[in-house]
Amino acid sequence: MKSNVKLDATDRKILEILQANSNITNAQLAKEIGLSPAPTLERVNKLETSGVIRSYHAVIDPASVGLSVSTFVMASLKGHNKENIEKFIKAIKQIDEIVECHHITGAGDFILKIVCADIAAYQQLMLEKVSNIDVVDSLQSMVILSTFKDSKSLPVQN
Known part of the structure; x- marks a missing residue:
């Protein structure tokens, strides 16, 4: 906006x-x-x-379409320069299971939200795709056990 x-x-x-x-x-x-x-x-x-409303879409229950494992993954890059950041972003945009990617401050460089069918699919994704992005230095996974709030609505009232 x-x-x-x-x-x-x-x-x-x-x-x-x-x-x-x-x-x-x-x-x-x-x-x-x-x-x-x-x-x-x-x-x-x-x-x-004006870009205030960016899109309209259905919110789908992940489990109902066979996506029972959700994780957050903190990714640190080998070097925090423009070239590595651009390479990383380009690579993760090609991975459908990565549904969110945020550039962050703190211990890592990016936080990813990943959805998969099961732990085996998650492990395969991490081993074959995410960890093979050449600019990735380290990954820290956090499996989501339960979700108590997952709002897509922003507090727009004054």
Whole structure:
């Protein structure tokens, strides 16, 4: 989002509603925010074109599609320079099981969220793909045992 995008209370309410239910119709959304459909659609379009709303997608339960193991992996690179960072990012973008990648401060350089069918698939992924990225120095895995909060909604209210 560009820093010059100004959000008023109505924009924030739209964002809150769309985060909870992106399948809501424009007519339903208009009713909930107290505007007619045309200005509501205009506001949503503005939020999309300005980059505030980046995408719409279904949130899938990993276990229901056979992904029962989730991990966080802290990756440290051999050298923290632009070339190594770019090589690492390019490589991890090619691995579908890596669903998140964050450049971090602290003990590691990146934290990855990885989903796999089972521990054997995770082990194979780590041995054959992730650890073979030539700029990786070390990896530290943390298996997720339970998840108590996994919200995709941002707190957009004032």
